[in-house]
Amino acid sequence: MKGLAPLFLGIFGTFAFSWIGLTVIPTWQIGHLNPESDEEGTDIYPRPQSGMFQRGAHVYAANGCVYCHSQQVRADYIADDIERKWGDRRSAPRDYIFDRPVFLGKMRMGQDLANIGARAPAPEESPAPAGAASPAAQGAAASPASAQAASPSPAAQGAAVSSPSSPPASSPATAPAASPAIAASPNASPPPGQRTGVASPSPGQMANTTPGGSSPAAPSAQTPGAPWPIQTAGLPPMYSAAWHHVHLYAPRSINPDSNMPSYRFLYEKRRIAGERSAESLQLSGPDAPPDGWEVVPTYDAKCVVAYLMGLNQSHPLKEVRSVGGAPATGGAPSPAAPGAPPAPAAGGSPAAPK
Amino acid sequence: MNTTEIPLKNPAVSAAAGDTEQLERAYIDASTRVPVLMFYTSAIAWLIVGTVLAMVVSFKSHSPDLLGGISFLTWGRLRPAHMNVMVYGWASMAGMGTAVWLMARLCRTTLRYPLLIAAGGAFWNLGVLIGVGAILLGDSTGFQWLEFPRYVAIILFVAYTLMASWAVLMFRHRRGDQIYITQWYLLGAFLWFPWLYAAGQLMLFVVPVQGVLQSAVTWWYANNLLFLWFGAIALGTAYYMIPKVIGRPVYSYHLATIGFWTYALFSSWTGMTRLVDGPFPAWMVTASIAATILTMIPVATVGLNHHLTMQGYFPLLRYSPTLRFTVFGAMSYTVFSIIGVLISFRSVASYVDFTQVSIAYSHLGLYAFFAMTMFGSMYYIVPRLVGREWRYGSLIKLHFWASAYGIGLMTLMLLAGGFLEGANLENPTLPFSESIETVLPYLRGRSLAGILLTVAHFIFAYHFCLMLLGLGRTSTVPTFLNPVEAETSGGH
Numbered sequence: 001m002k003g004l005a006p007l008f009l010g011i012f013g014t015f016a017f018s019w020i021g022l023t024v025i026p027t028w029q030i031g032h033l034n035p036e037s038d039e040e041g042t043d044i045y046p047r048p049q050s051g052m053f054q055r056g057a058h059v060y061a062a063n064g065c066v067y068c069h070s071q072q073v074r075a076d077y078i079a080d081d082i083e084r085k086w087g088d089r090r091s092a093p094r095d096y097i098f099d100r101p102v103f104l105g106k107m108r109m110g111q112d113l114a115n116i117g118a119r120a121p122a123p124e125e126s127p128a129p130a131g132a133a134s135p136a137a138q139g140a141a142a143s144p145a146s147a148q149a150a151s152p153s154p155a156a157q158g159a160a161v162s163s164p165s166s167p168p169a170s171s172p173a174t175a176p177a178a179s180p181a182i183a184a185s186p187n188a189s190p191p192p193g194q195r196t197g198v199a200s201p202s203p204g205q206m207a208n209t210t211p212g213g214s215s216p217a218a219p220s221a222q223t224p225g226a227p228w229p230i231q232t233a234g235l236p237p238m239y240s241a242a243w244h245h246v247h248l249y250a251p252r253s254i255n256p257d258s259n260m261p262s263y264r265f266l267y268e269k270r271r272i273a274g275e276r277s278a279e280s281l282q283l284s285g286p287d288a289p290p291d292g293w294e295v296v297p298t299y300d301a302k303c304v305v306a307y308l309m310g311l312n313q314s315h316p317l318k319e320v321r322s323v324g325g326a327p328a329t330g331g332a333p334s335p336a337a338p339g340a341p342p343a344p345a346a347g348g349s350p351a352a353p354k
Numbered sequence: 355m356n357t358t359e360i361p362l363k364n365p366a367v368s369a370a371a372g373d374t375e376q377l378e379r380a381y382i383d384a385s386t387r388v389p390v391l392m393f394y395t396s397a398i399a400w401l402i403v404g405t406v407l408a409m410v411v412s413f414k415s416h417s418p419d420l421l422g423g424i425s426f427l428t429w430g431r432l433r434p435a436h437m438n439v440m441v442y443g444w445a446s447m448a449g450m451g452t453a454v455w456l457m458a459r460l461c462r463t464t465l466r467y468p469l470l471i472a473a474g475g476a477f478w479n480l481g482v483l484i485g486v487g488a489i490l491l492g493d494s495t496g497f498q499w500l501e502f503p504r505y506v507a508i509i510l511f512v513a514y515t516l517m518a519s520w521a522v523l524m525f526r527h528r529r530g531d532q533i534y535i536t537q538w539y540l541l542g543a544f545l546w547f548p549w550l551y552a553a554g555q556l557m558l559f560v561v562p563v564q565g566v567l568q569s570a571v572t573w574w575y576a577n578n579l580l581f582l583w584f585g586a587i588a589l590g591t592a593y594y595m596i597p598k599v600i601g602r603p604v605y606s607y608h609l610a611t612i613g614f615w616t617y618a619l620f621s622s623w624t625g626m627t628r629l630v631d632g633p634f635p636a637w638m639v640t641a642s643i644a645a646t647i648l649t650m651i652p653v654a655t656v657g658l659n660h661h662l663t664m665q666g667y668f669p670l671l672r673y674s675p676t677l678r679f680t681v682f683g684a685m686s687y688t689v690f691s692i693i694g695v696l697i698s699f700r701s702v703a704s705y706v707d708f709t710q711v712s713i714a715y716s717h718l719g720l721y722a723f724f725a726m727t728m729f730g731s732m733y734y735i736v737p738r739l740v741g742r743e744w745r746y747g748s749l750i751k752l753h754f755w756a757s758a759y760g761i762g763l764m765t766l767m768l769l770a771g772g773f774l775e776g777a778n779l780e781n782p783t784l785p786f787s788e789s790i791e792t793v794l795p796y797l798r799g800r801s802l803a804g805i806l807l808t809v810a811h812f813i814f815a816y817h818f819c820l821m822l823l824g825l826g827r828t829s830t831v832p833t834f835l836n837p838v839e840a841e842t843s844g845g846h
Contacts, residue, residue, distance in 0.1 A: 004533070007533070007538060007541070008545075010615060010618065011541065011542045011545055011546070011618065012545070014615070014618035014619045014622060015545075015546055015549060015550075015582070015618075015622060017619070017622070017623075018574070018578065018622035018623050018625075019549075019553060019574075021623065021641065022570065022574045022623065022625060022626060022638065022641075022642075023553070023557060023563070023567070023570065023571050023574055026567055026570055026634070026635065026638055027557075027563050027564075027567055029635060030564075030565075030566070030567065030634075030635060031563055031564045031567050032564065033564065033565065057496075058496075059492075060496070061494055061495060061496025062430075062431070062492035062493065062494050062496075063428055063430040063431060063492065064428070064429065064430020064431055064433055064434055064494070065430060066496055066498075067429075067430060067433050067434070068430075070708055072632050072633055074631040074632070074704075075631060078631045078704055079631060079704055079780060080779075080780055080781070080782040083782040084782055084786065090631075090633070091632070091633040092633050093565055093566045093567075093633045093634065094565075095565075095633065096565035096566045096633065097564055097565040098565075099565055100562060100568070101495060101496045101497055101558075101568055102565055102566055102568045102569050103496065104566065104569040104629075104632060104633075105708075106498075106628055106707070106708060106712055107708055107709070107710075107712070107713075108708035108709070108779060108789075109415075109790060111786055251418070252418075252419075255787070257787050257790070257791065258418075258787075259415070259416070259418055259790050259794070260418060261414065261418045261419075261422060261428055261429045261430065262418070262419065262422050262423055263428065264422075264423045265423055265424060265425040265428070
């Protein structure tokens with residue numbers, strides 16, 4: 001029997017050590033973050049997401065998007081994520097506090113999606129052709145904006161200020177029931193895609209954000225000129241909701257070299273009854289349905305696009321320095337300074353949304 | 355270790371030395387027959403399913419339109435289905451079978467209530483089946499290696515309790531004072547797994563942690579599943595099989611002890627290395643990198659111990675299938691760990707994060723290290739359960755070489771492709787698609803390697819079926835890879 005107690009104690013002890021060290025202490029450190037707000041307690045970020053966004057996250061999980069797409073931007077002095085325009089600041093723990101599940105990802109067979117919603121063209125008044133879930137999608141006609149080179153942060157063009165008109169609600173529970181209707185008629189009600197909101201009036205200077213939660217919908221003045229990298233004629237503006245639908249349905253119609261599977265099982269091909277649906281996809285070439293037929297997104301497809309359009313980390317955070325914007329107020333020269341992890345520095349200080 | 359079962363000696367001679375022991379062992383083996391064979395059968399069935407899934411996944415990753423447009427055949431569902439079949443179906447079942455058998459042998463006690471354990475195995479299979487079905491039907495949770503929905507986790511947990519509690523109870527009923535090092539590892543694995551699984555489920559689904567911590571918990575879980583569950587079983591098995599087959603005690607018991615404790619202490623801390631530069635406190639990653647470097651201590655002690663045990667006996671690799679597979683697995687443990695250290699350094703990690711390197715790494719651990727060791731143990735254990743010897747030495751040889759070349763080629767392809775992919779990813783002057791273009795040829799090479807592995811697994815499954823059907827050789831001499839007469843050559 002000798003030596004048995006130490007054996008059991010050791011087996012439990014080593015495991016408990018790792019469990020406490022790598023999960024319990026981090027939970028204690030960054031596991032109870034609150035959204036940040038400015039001095040007046042407005043301009044709260046991040047906010048809970050709409051029900052369509054939540055459902056879209058489950059579609060995203062179910063179809064394994066996470067195995068090819070990451071959702072994290074690394075700091076500019078470590079990696080070139082920011083140079084690739086995947087964001088204008090590194091991701092911080094606070095960006096994810098409402099995400100469940102979290103899709104940080106570990107593989108980039110596709111682009112990083114942390115800011116895919118922020119990269120959408122700015123919203124316009126015309127309704128989106130593809131039953132967009134988010135206002136940004138409505139920019140189908142917007143001049144494909146640009147200025148990748150000129151503006152330090154194209155992501156900033158979508159700088160998010162949540163639309164004030166929508167009740168703080170957006171509580172996941174409310175939306176699912178209502179959302180098919182919303183999706184069908186984009187103009188009917190406050191858009192579910194919360195974070196993709198109003199473009200900041202001054203792209204590139206996103207750090208000093210628009211005042212409060214009451215900023216009007218000011219379509220950003222996007223620098224004309226430089227087109228999106230692989231924007232193809234005849235397609236919706238890149239990263240608009242309509243574009244996402246076409247891309248999900250027929251990835252290789254947009255980029256012939258794309259390695260992404262087609263998700264056409266999320267779409268329905270149907271005979272046009274009466275007039276062509278406003279939601280139908282703008283397909284061309286071999287992927288286009290025959291005459292008299294149209295391809296329309298299912299509810300799941302609309303949700304996953306709402307999810308994509310809602311992915312937006314362009315809102316500045318105090319603990320992280322934004323490229324080209326105001327530096328973080330945190331004081332630490334670099335967010336990753338050892339021992340001074342981004343979040344906990346400011347942990348718990350900002351007021352929670354009322 | 356007693357040396358009555360050196361396969362290269364004439365069994366008739368050694369049997370006389372310890373008749374009662376021989377009988378006792380046969381009796382113990384018989385008590386484990388039903389559950390262990392059942393575990394092995396289901397493991398191999400899952401292996402075949404997982405291999406087929408892997409082939410489709412591999413081909414689809416460079417030909418995305420293959421079998422396209424069907425929801426349950428989409429790449430993003432097949433991939434987690436493949437991973438979970440391999441992890442929970444094949445690897446866990448195989449590991450459980452070997453662990454139960456070893457536990458009975460080493461505790462020198464018969465397995466009580468074998469049918470209960472077999473029932474646990476049946477439940478486990480049911481859980482995996484439902485779980486894989488759920489993933490294919492779009493009910494995945496999205497957490498790597500924990501994709502099974504919550505209701506499946508409950509089934510798996512109940513099944514596990516049924517299986518493992520009897521294995522642990524055997525330890526309670528053991529005879530003899532000495533606890534062999536293998537028992538340490540197995541006991542560790544049996545106790546670590548439920549805690550690990552419960553902690554993962556609780557922190558992700560029952561009382562979910564906030565935001566990015568879900569990712570931390572997922573990585574902590576996956577890493578510890580690899581090390582504390584699969585790794586511990588494989589190391590324990592190697593500590594049994596190598597001395598057993600060559601008929602020589604472990605070189606140093608002290609080294610083995612040091613190896614065990616440092617392994618438990620350090621490898622359980624390595625989970626966060628893949629989170630480098632992510633939205634986490636830097637100390638988490640730093641601690642994991644430090645722990646990864648410290649795992650060189652168990653690697654060195656275990657490797658040295660095995661090497662010194664084997665010293666002078668390496669020619670036996672030419673004959674014994676068990677030895678050959680097990681030594682391959684043990685050596686892969688060293689390679690796996692060294693690569694783990696290399697890719698954990700921050701400077702390297704910023705290149706290889708988000709590339710195929712991580713897939714190479716997990717296959718090195720799960721296949722080259724764990725699965726190969728399990729194959730070795732099956733080649734040893736199955737004849738003792740069915741009372742027949744493996745029918746064809748040539749099939750075993752084919753299995754070994756197809757597996758060894760398959761996993762070797764696959765690792766090389768993914769490592770090389772991953773590094774190039776990473777280099778292009780980190781070069782902002784190149785468009786993103788360039789990194790994908792770079793890795794595509796290597797993915798095709800990976801598919802080629804997959805074909806080799808598929809061949810290996812089908813051969814093994816066929817051979818195992820022959821054994822199950824009682825079509826093995828009736829002989830007192832184990833099946834050797836090469837005729838023993840040709841002993842002059844140096845081996846591989």
